Amino acid sequence: MDERALREELAVLGKSLFDRGYSVGTAGNVSVRLPDGYLMTPTNSCLGRLDPARISKLAPDWSHITGDKPSKEVFLHRAVLTARPEAGAVVHLHSTYATAISCLAPEGGDAEVPPLTPYFVMRIGRRLPCVPYYRPGDGAMEPAVFEAAKVAKALLLANHGPVVSGATLRDAVYAAEELEEAARLALLLRNVPGVRRLTPAQVDDLLQTFG
Template structure:
């Protein structure tokens, strides 16, 4: 799992989904969690130094975990089926997070089936908190109870998935959907109908 985390982090970084030391990833294990270390670059992770937390979220190995540990704990405790969380500062999704109002549940319209299949029906916008602020945990937990992904206002996307690969795929799909939404702003774009969205959710969950 450590090797896969390094590989996928490097792939996200190489394609500009994170820059510098921005972004962080967590993975649920049978006995706890793996998390990218604080101030680490997703493009240059060292498998041996990835943070290990026990089932009670205590740091037990590797480098000090990301300061966003509260965010990851909020999502993974709200969604017991989730195996991983990916938080990025990807350009287009972050742009939407600066345009949308906190409390908005659908800042990106359902333009494509894969947005619905990977992200879901709801994409709540959580009001701004400074990075690493533990006060964010309650609101993120509440949002995660009803949504696989969310946008943090003026900050970026937080995406969960059943596995690390699923979470990365969903984060990538969210970024591409945000790019499409921005490209089509002001145009008479044809979105999916409510019936088409329901059909996708019934078929793919």
């Protein structure tokens, strides 16, 4: 997919996320890896109202080239895409249920989102680290995000929200949606007795089959 098509797709998928409440106001940001740099949603932009022509473009060294000024959380995307060279995009949202889990998860540990469905395992994997709290826009979190991203496709920022990577922009968006639904299920079933989780053997089978 060429850059023009990716800009259009980013605007379409951003609006889809916004229209369904996965982001509100100017919350959230998205990046896409290009052969000659990166696309990123602009600072203070609404995912529901992105202008493809004004989406920020950054050079391979993450310096701003064209478009509006990029999100103040450039470092967040840089950390994930550097840690995961196979990833082609990163989606950071403030979606309700995943953010709720980020307020419950132990900082520096793994969030308690159990493997209740195969789709969570297929799109997110076995682990969901929770990076300790940092003020939004604080570049000091970059090393912690980098370390978490090395071991997981998705992570939570404590009291902030989810950060999800994928091989393509669509993959990252679909994984972010799956994480939100998994977090919703986890909270709905949090204190329900007898909840059936996937077994370790079933999780291993899914990871070996779908990667």
